Amino acid sequence: MAIAFTEIQETIRMVEMEHLDIRTVTMGISLRDCGDPDFNKLKEKVFHKITTYAKDLQATANQVAEEYGVPIINKRIAVSPIAEILGNATKEQAIDLAKTLDEAAKQLNIDFIGGYSALIHKGIAKGDQVLLDALPDALSQTERVCSSISVATTRTGINMDAVAQMGQIIKKTAHLTADQNSIGCAKLVVFCNPVEDNPFMAGAFHGTGEGEVVLSVGVSGPGVVLNALKRYPDADLGGVSDVIKKTAFKITRAGELIGRVVAERLNVPFGIMDLSLAPTNAMNDSVAEILEEIGLERVGTHGTIAALALMNDAVKKGGSMASSYVGGLSGAFIPVSEDNGMIRGIEDGALTLPKLEAMTCVCSVGLDMIALDGDASPETLSAIIADEAAIGMINKKTTAVRVIPVIGKKAGDIVEFGGLLGRAPIIGVNHFSSDKLIQRGGRIPAPIQALTN
Amino acid sequence: MQKRAVVSVVGKDQVGIIAKVTTILADNKVNISDISQTILQDFFTMIMIIDINDPNKLSELKQKFEPVEKDLGLKINIQLEDVFQAIHRV
Numbered sequence: 241m242a243i244a245f246t247e248i249q250e251t252i253r254m255v256e257m258e259h260l261d262i263r264t265v266t267m268g269i270s271l272r273d274c275g276d277p278d279f280n281k282l283k284e285k286v287f288h289k290i291t292t293y294a295k296d297l298q299a300t301a302n303q304v305a306e307e308y309g310v311p312i313i314n315k316r317i318a319v320s321p322i323a324e325i326l327g328n329a330t331k332e333q334a335i336d337l338a339k340t341l342d343e344a345a346k347q348l349n350i351d352f353i354g355g356y357s358a359l360i361h362k363g364i365a366k367g368d369q370v371l372l373d374a375l376p377d378a379l380s381q382t383e384r385v386c387s388s389i390s391v392a393t394t395r396t397g398i399n400m401d402a403v404a405q406m407g408q409i410i411k412k413t414a415h416l417t418a419d420q421n422s423i424g425c426a427k428l429v430v431f432c433n434p435v436e437d438n439p440f441m442a443g444a445f446h447g448t449g450e451g452e453v454v455l456s457v458g459v460s461g462p463g464v465v466l467n468a469l470k471r472y473p474d475a476d477l478g479g480v481s482d483v484i485k486k487t488a489f490k491i492t493r494a495g496e497l498i499g500r501v502v503a504e505r506l507n508v509p510f511g512i513m514d515l516s517l518a519p520t521n522a523m524n525d526s527v528a529e530i531l532e533e534i535g536l537e538r539v540g541t542h543g544t545i546a547a548l549a550l551m552n553d554a555v556k557k558g559g560s561m562a563s564s565y566v567g568g569l570s571g572a573f574i575p576v577s578e579d580n581g582m583i584r585g586i587e588d589g590a591l592t593l594p595k596l597e598a599m600t601c602v603c604s605v606g607l608d609m610i611a612l613d614g615d616a617s618p619e620t621l622s623a624i625i626a627d628e629a630a631i632g633m634i635n636k637k638t639t640a641v642r643v644i645p646v647i648g649k650k651a652g653d654i655v656e657f658g659g660l661l662g663r664a665p666i667i668g669v670n671h672f673s674s675d676k677l678i679q680r681g682g683r684i685p686a687p688i689q690a691l692t693n
Numbered sequence: 694m695q696k697r698a699v700v701s702v703v704g705k706d707q708v709g710i711i712a713k714v715t716t717i718l719a720d721n722k723v724n725i726s727d728i729s730q731t732i733l734q735d736f737f738t739m740i741m742i743i744d745i746n747d748p749n750k751l752s753e754l755k756q757k758f759e760p761v762e763k764d765l766g767l768k769i770n771i772q773l774e775d776v777f778q779a780i781h782r783v
């Protein structure tokens with residue numbers, strides 16, 4: 241059927257004025273065949289494999305974006321969790337391997353490479369511990385390497401020994417990158433129930449159930465949804481849901497088409513489409529502003545959770561019909577520093593840390609890109625992680641913590657991370673101690689929800 | 694491979710827009726299979742469907758349009774038609 245004039249106009253408006261874009265095409269690459277008792281050989285294999293499989297990623301994605309007139313913002317790589325190939329490597333060698341990944345990303349002109357990761361939700365193996373020991377140095381001595389650590393799942397419960405270590409690691413990373421507003425912490429995500437095919441950074445890694453190489457896509461479009469809603473100021477909430485559903489459908493269809501074309505040209509299987517709405521600092525490209533458009537004076541006020549639940553559900557309903565393979569995190573992201581509406585919510589005192597925690601119960605992921613008081617203790621950071629992990633574990637969903645205790649900054653200060661990472665007002669933490677909880681150690685047992693067989 | 698692409702032209706209405714844009718297409722032996730145009734509050738919008746054998750030709754055409762875009766203050770986009778089909782047709 242021929243495309244109508246108005247439909248063409250609508251599409252052009254979505255791209256030109258409402259920031260419709262493909263946020264990321266992410267190539268997942270298995271490194272499981274790269275293990276080698278000779279560490280130099282291991283490094284060589286890793287570098288060679290990544291730079292071979294992904295050598296045309298950047299150029300092909302740019303070419304497809306040009307032909308279809310839909311921008312692809314980021315091209316990224318996710319690799320197998322590095323802890324699994326470390327073998328008998330030392331801490332210094334593990335840091336060295338992070339630099340190898342960084343080099344590969346630079347050579348390919350890729351802004352982030354994810355998978356400097358370990359899955360330690362039940363226990364910590366030898367390679368895992370080496371990676372944990374190496375993490376603060378690895379994150380502070382590389383630019384583009386992202387790390388994710390799984391500390392809990394619904395099936396296994398919460399590994400509180402791992403949670404305790406993560407608080408220390410985050411604090412140490414903050415200190416090592418103190419001269420850059422503790423930016424190292426922005427490249428580290430702590431997960432409960434991580435997914436193996438997430439294309440979004442910093443949490444992307446190529447899971448053990450994945451194939452040799454795969455291409456997955458994350459679309460974006462808060463601006464498109466916001467503008468669509470603005471055209472229906474008087475719709476009731478059922479109508480609001482419907483508008484979001486239809487818009488999500490269109491955005492996802494565009495993403496799936498482009499993703500499949502890129503995958504086909506690279507001769508790589510298409511993996512999944514991640515339906516997440518991911519904001520940027522561009523004007524009107526904010527998830528918080530969608531919630532405000534639904535009917536809140538400021539994000540964070542009473543009703544925020546209800547509006548977010550409605551929006552997140554509608555995005556999934558619309559998107560799931562538009563794609564053959566939905567996966568990844570697929571929900572709304574609510575990073576603070578990358579969303580102008582969220583920043584304003586905190587500055588105006590409407591949005592607080594407890595409210596942000598509550599929001600993570602009904603949308604994907606968790607406490608994301610939140611700048612905390614630099615004096616927050618490692619135990620407090622661990623306790624924040626434990627709270628988020630508990631939300632994910634009990635509700636059988638992914639939750640994550642990516643917080644940045646900015647050394648030398650206090651609640652009320654503003655910190656600039658620059659570029660994609662944006663800027664954030666510092667949030668204070670609760671001053672009562674959680675030390676005893678963290679010091680007890682051990683595991684929080686898997687909840688009754690895990691017993692589904 | 695025969696493909697169709699959508700050329701959209703947006704800008705302030707003035708003499709010679711259609712002539713200049715279609716001349717470039719004709720000079721490059723590109724066939725126009727559909728054309729429609731409207732003016733909304735002084736804003737000229739034209740959308741053409743063209744036949745394309747080689748997707749590489751798109752970037753070539755884009756470059757050729759650049760001087761006209763500058764001269765007349767227009768914004769000209771070319772996109773393969775598939776993207777519209779994907780978004781608007783189930």
